Amino acid sequence: MVNWSVRYTLESQFSFRPEFDLVRIGSLIKRSKREVIVQDNTIYKRVTIRTNGKGVTVRDQETGRNIGTKRQFLATEGQFLMSKIDARNGAMGIAPAEIDGAIITADFLAFDINEKLVNSYFFWLLSTTKQFISFCQSCSSGTTNRQRLDEQLFLELRIPLPIRFLQEILVVKYKDNLSQAGLYEIEAQQLEAYTEVRLMQELGLVLQKMTVRKGWQLIDFIDLSRWSLQAVLKDMARSTRTSHYPVKRLGQLCESRSGGTPNKSNSSFWHGVIPWVSPKDMKVDFIEKTEDYITEQAIEKSAAPLLAPNHLLFVVRSGILRHTVPVAINLVPVSINQDMRAFRLIDSNVKLDYLLLYLKYFQHDLLETVKTSTTVESIDSERLNSVEIPLPPLAVQERIIDTLNEMKSRTQTLRANAATLRQNALVAFEQAIFTTASVN
16 A cells, blocks of 8 residues: 555556556666675775765775674665665765765665666666655654654655666766856856955966075064064065055054944844844855844844944854855944954045955955964954055046956856756756646
C-alpha cells in the first residue's frame, strides 16, 4: 500500500515524456557497503553533503580516537552519496576526487553508478531537479526534523531514462550553458578589476611601498596619524598611495557618532516606524529598510540616536570585519545600534556618493583599521578617522561617480545574465525529461 501511495502521489504531480523508458533507480545504482573499522591512531577524512544539490565536500580530518562511531563505510571518487536525513532537502551528489578514501556513517548512503546505463553527470543533474527531490521526500518518513529516506522504497522508484547517447547530448547542452555563464562571470570580475584601475587613474594614484630603514628615524609630529609607537611603525611599513589631488582624513571631512540599543525587554521601544540599522542590514549600498524598527520613545530614553538622511554608516564591530568593512548611506531617517558608527559630512568640497564609492573600492584602507581580539573584530575609531581620502574637484568627483556607477551596472547585468543562464540550464534539462502535469 505504501508503494502504491508513493506512486500515486508522484504521478499526480508529474508526467514523464512518453519517449523515455521508466527505469528502476536500483538498476542504475548499487549500494556500496565497504566497511571501515576506525583505528585510534589513523587520521580519517569525513564528509559533508550539502543540501539543495550543492554537492559533497570534505568536512574535516580527525584522528580515530576522537571519532565516536567506530563502524563506518568507505566513500570513493565518483560514487553517488546521499544523506538519509536530508535527502528530502537535496543533500546528495557525486563524490569528487578529494572525497576518495573518506569515511561515512550509516546515516549516509554510498552508491556505485552503472555507467553502462547512465552517465554519472546526467544522474547527478537528474538528482538536482525538483521532481527528483519530490521522489526523495515521498520516500522519507519519521518525525518532522528526523525524517529518514527509506532506501528500498527509493531504489524501487522508476525514473525516466533517455538512451545513453541522448543523456550525453543533454549533459553537453547543460555544460555549454554553464560555460557561457562562466564567461559572463569572468567578464564581470575583469570589469571590477578595471574599475579599480580606472579609479586610480582618475585620482592620479600611485602605489608606493614604504620600507623601514635601519638606524635612527626622524619623524615630523604633524605627519603622525596616531600617537603610538605601534601606529608609527605600521604607518612606516605599509604600502601607501600618492595622488595628484590634496588628501584629507575622514575625521576632517566628517563628524561621527556611535549608536545604541534600546532595552529589549521594554516593548514600548520596539516595533515602531524608525528603522534601526545593525550589521545584518548592511548588505546594500543604500539603506531604506531594516529588519528591526524602534519607536520615538526609544530614541528619547536610550542611546540610540535619530539620524537624518545622508549619513555614511560603518559596521565597527562584527565578525564580518575579518574580510570586509560594510559601508552604506541611509536614504531615510534611521537609528543605529552600538556596533555601528555614523559619519555626517561637514566639508562642502566632497560628495557623499564619491566618499562611499572610494571606501567601497579601497577596502584595504578600512581593513587596516580593524583590531582582532579573542571575542570579535572591531574598528579602532582613531584609525578610522585617520583614513585618507583624495579630494579632486567636485566636477571630477561627479565624473567618477557616473563612471563607476555605470561600470557597476554593467557588472550587475553580467552577473544577472550568468545567474539566468545557470537557472535556465537546469530548467531546460528538466523540461527535456519531465513535463509538469496539472494537479487535480
